Amino acid sequence: MRRMNNGSTNILEIENLTTTLRIPGGKVSVVEGISFNVKAGEKLVIVGESGSGKSMTINSILQMVPDSLIDSYKGIIKIDGENILEMSKRKFKDIRGKKISLVAQNAMTSLDPSYKIGKQVMEIYRHNHKKASKEEAKKETLILLDKMGIKNPEHVFHSYPHELSGGLRQRVVIAMALTGNPKLIIADEPTSALDPTLQLQILDLLNEINQKFGTSILMITHDFGVVSYFADRVIVMYAGEILEMGTVDEVINYPLHPYTKGLLKCIPDLSWLDKEDKIEKRKLSSISGEVPNLAKKLTGCRFAPRVSDIPEDYHESSPKMHKITDTHWVRCTCYQYYLKDSIAGLEGVK
Amino acid sequence: MTEPLLEVKNLTKIYGQKKNLLRSGNQVLAVNNVSFTVNKGETFGIVGESGSGKTTIGRMIMQLVNHTNGDILYKGQKYSEFTKESAERFKSKVQIIFQDSGSAFNPRKTIGSQIAYPLLKKIKDRKAVLDEVIKFIEMVGLSKEMAYRYPHELSGGQRQRAGIARALILKPELLVLDEPVSALDVSVKSQIINLLENLQKKYNLTYIFIAHNLDLVAYFCDRIAVMYHGEIKEVGSTKQIYQFPHNPITKKLLSSILTLDGRYKVSN
Ligand SMILES: Nc1ncnc2c1ncn2[C@@H]1O[C@H](COP(=O)(O)OP(=O)(O)OP(=O)(O)O)[C@@H](O)[C@H]1O
Ligand SMILES: Nc1ncnc2c1ncn2[C@@H]1O[C@H](COP(=O)(O)OP(=O)(O)OP(=O)(O)O)[C@@H](O)[C@H]1O
Ligand code: SF4
Ligand SMILES: [Mg+2]
Ligand SMILES: [Mg+2]
Numbered sequence: 037m038r039r040m041n042n043g044s045t046n047i048l049e050i051e052n053l054t055t056t057l058r059i060p061g062g063k064v065s066v067v068e069g070i071s072f073n074v075k076a077g078e079k080l081v082i083v084g085e086s087g088s089g090k091s092m093t094i095n096s097i098l099q100m101v102p103d104s105l106i107d108s109y110k111g112i113i114k115i116d117g118e119n120i121l122e123m124s125k126r127k128f129k130d131i132r133g134k135k136i137s138l139v140a141q142n143a144m145t146s147l148d149p150s151y152k153i154g155k156q157v158m159e160i161y162r163h164n165h166k167k168a169s170k171e172e173a174k175k176e177t178l179i180l181l182d183k184m185g186i187k188n189p190e191h192v193f194h195s196y197p198h199e200l201s202g203g204l205r206q207r208v209v210i211a212m213a214l215t216g217n218p219k220l221i222i223a224d225e226p227t228s229a230l231d232p233t234l235q236l237q238i239l240d241l242l243n244e245i246n247q248k249f250g251t252s253i254l255m256i257t258h259d260f261g262v263v264s265y266f267a268d269r270v271i272v273m274y275a276g277e278i279l280e281m282g283t284v285d286e287v288i289n290y291p292l293h294p295y296t297k298g299l300l301k302c303i304p305d306l307s308w309l310d311k312e313d314k315i316e317k318r319k320l321s322s323i324s325g326e327v328p329n330l331a332k333k334l335t336g337c338r339f340a341p342r343v344s345d346i347p348e349d350y351h352e353s354s355p356k357m358h359k360i361t362d363t364h365w366v367r368c369t370c371y372q373y374y375l376k377d378s379i380a381g382l383e384g385v386k
Numbered sequence: 387m388t389e390p391l392l393e394v395k396n397l398t399k400i401y402g403q404k405k406n407l408l409r410s411g412n413q414v415l416a417v418n419n420v421s422f423t424v425n426k427g428e429t430f431g432i433v434g435e436s437g438s439g440k441t442t443i444g445r446m447i448m449q450l451v452n453h454t455n456g457d458i459l460y461k462g463q464k465y466s467e468f469t470k471e472s473a474e475r476f477k478s479k480v481q482i483i484f485q486d487s488g489s490a491f492n493p494r495k496t497i498g499s500q501i502a503y504p505l506l507k508k509i510k511d512r513k514a515v516l517d518e519v520i521k522f523i524e525m526v527g528l529s530k531e532m533a534y535r536y537p538h539e540l541s542g543g544q545r546q547r548a549g550i551a552r553a554l555i556l557k558p559e560l561l562v563l564d565e566p567v568s569a570l571d572v573s574v575k576s577q578i579i580n581l582l583e584n585l586q587k588k589y590n591l592t593y594i595f596i597a598h599n600l601d602l603v604a605y606f607c608d609r610i611a612v613m614y615h616g617e618i619k620e621v622g623s624t625k626q627i628y629q630f631p632h633n634p635i636t637k638k639l640l641s642s643i644l645t646l647d648g649r650y651k652v653s654n
């Protein structure tokens with residue numbers, strides 16, 4: 037495993053990944069040249085509009101893009117130091133579950149309605165621990181359900197999925213993802229379908245797992261409230277590319293890409309609620325224009341058509357990632373435009 | 387602006403009404419003795435945890451399901467006392483938009499023909515219908531070419547806009563919005579809420595807005611009802627509810643709002 041110079045290890049390293057699909061009439065790169073790491077014990081969140089390639093990124097990491105759809109993966113995906121793109125399918129199967137595992141968005145799709153919870157969790161447990169006896173699997177399953185904050189594990193063990201509330205089902209799905217003691221959990225919008233109370237419970241559970249077991253978490257969400265509450269670092273994706281990356285504080289409090297700024301402005305402002313009546317709420321803004329069609333040939337900056345406030349000479353013809361701090365990266369030079377009035381030079385970003 | 391458009395009085399819904407004495411096991415008390423009034427031109431929010439009965443109320447208002455007990459009055463007239471004509475009029479004046487209204491389009495027909503459908507029953511002049519369809523498609527921020535496209539050729543947000551155009555073409559007075567933007571990303575969410583706000587101003591529309599996004603609810607609604615296990619626990623103006631919640635259920639719900647600065651702080 038590679039040690040970074042700051043002493044932390046990376047459980048996941050992605051270098052220059054491009055994922056290309058075969059579609060009727062050609063090919064389309066839905067993820068293009070992205071690079072990022074997930075450190076041991078870290079919580080990293082990916083945000084971005086619908087269709088920006090978030091799910092395709094994690095489907096690439098988990099090798100879940102259907103064979104009929106995938107044209108090629110280019111680049112490097114290292115899990116615990118090993119490039120899975122150069123690995124046999126059999127070897128990868130072993131890594132899946134033990135080193136990385138998935139929490140699906142919809143608990144119902146990962147649970148079989150016709151089998152009891154206990155049987156389903158035990159089955160996955162025994163897949164990850166081939167030598168485990170039935171008794172052992174049952175014991176471990178009950179322990180795991182208990183760890184998920186389930187009050188009555190025996191009862192849940194003997195229930196069918198439909199007999200449980202949405203919150204309990206989501207806990208069971210997380211338990212299943214943990215059976216192999218993975219170092220990294222990947223979760224595609226695990227709380228989007230839940231009501232706010234449940235969402236908070238599940239985020240707290242994932243936080244607890246992260247703290248107690250040191251499990252890294254890579255999560256996708258649309259919700260910046262979730263980012264702020266949960267994440268250590270954030271990646272902002274757009275049209276298959278990473279536009280900005282940084283700590284939660286950097287991205288939320290000092291966003292530098294016009295796209296990130298635009299996304300943040302879409303969040304309703306609640307501060308008017310405790311102001312005097314005559315103070316009006318801020319009008320909800322949205323990002324004008326639309327996400328580009330990836331099937332068409334795209335040159336230059338993919339976001340430029342939606343930016344109106346930046347003068348011509350700040351646009352780069354093929355924007356690259358610029359380093360602002362050790363952790364904060366932003367594509368292109370437009371940030372210099374935003375910075376020019378407030379602070380001269382990069383040192384003053386923070 | 388306090389002319390009541392819709393009054394809900396002691397409304398109760400039990401699913402799985404027993405047909406005989408032997409079948410009583412599977413009853414669900416989905417809505418329990420609920421009363422509220424929606425005034426003309428306002429946006430009335432209904433919030434509460436999953437399964438608390440929000441959609442069931444919406445469906446009873448739409449007459450998609452019958453209510454078990456209580457009364458619903460539209461412009462002072464009880465549903466149970468609707469004449470044939472008033473029932474007909476009601477149907478065109480009250481519309482619903484679901485979370486997946488976009489996916490309710492028939493995949494084999496163009497968007498335009500489906501938006502036109504309810505109108506064709508009323509207006510015989512096809513040219514007039516087409517003009518009207520284009521007008522509404524443009525009003526929801528789509529370009530008129532979209533009329534000739536099939537549903538799969540639109541994005542999720544565009545389909546939802548088309549769904550709104552279809553609901554609006556009969557010029558309703560009341561729209562029940564059941565999680566209309568839950569499945570959309572933040573930017574499209576804002577676009578659609580802004581659209582609904584503008585349409586409301588223009589046509590003095592009345593909205594019932596059901597949603598889990600409590601920050602959007604705060605932004606969009608004038609008054610809010612908080613539901614729990616089929617009952618309304620608290621009703622009040624948005625400011626009252628968010629600033630001075632009384633019921634512990636309301637407090638718990640609000641304190642789970644995640645803002646950019648952490649959890650929403652609820653006063654005690
Ligand atoms: N089965 C498929 N066939 C063809 N293109 C696809 C398929 N699945 C996804 N895509 C395309 O891949 C791109 C990335 O999609 P992806 O699902 O990763 O987006 P996402 O960021 O997860 O969006 P969302 O927030 O809506 O889940 C999109 O342009 C999408 O249209
Ligand atoms: N057709 C039906 N038959 C039987 N029970 C039903 C039916 N529809 C809903 N219910 C039950 O009625 C209760 C209220 O459901 P409803 O869909 O109104 O809740 P909701 O507040 O809209 O929830 P959500 O936020 O998840 O949409 C739930 O317990 C639900 O399981
Ligand atoms: S300045 Fe760069 S990143 Fe910003 S919109 Fe222009 S080309 Fe794109
Ligand atoms: Mg996705
Ligand atoms: Mg509902």
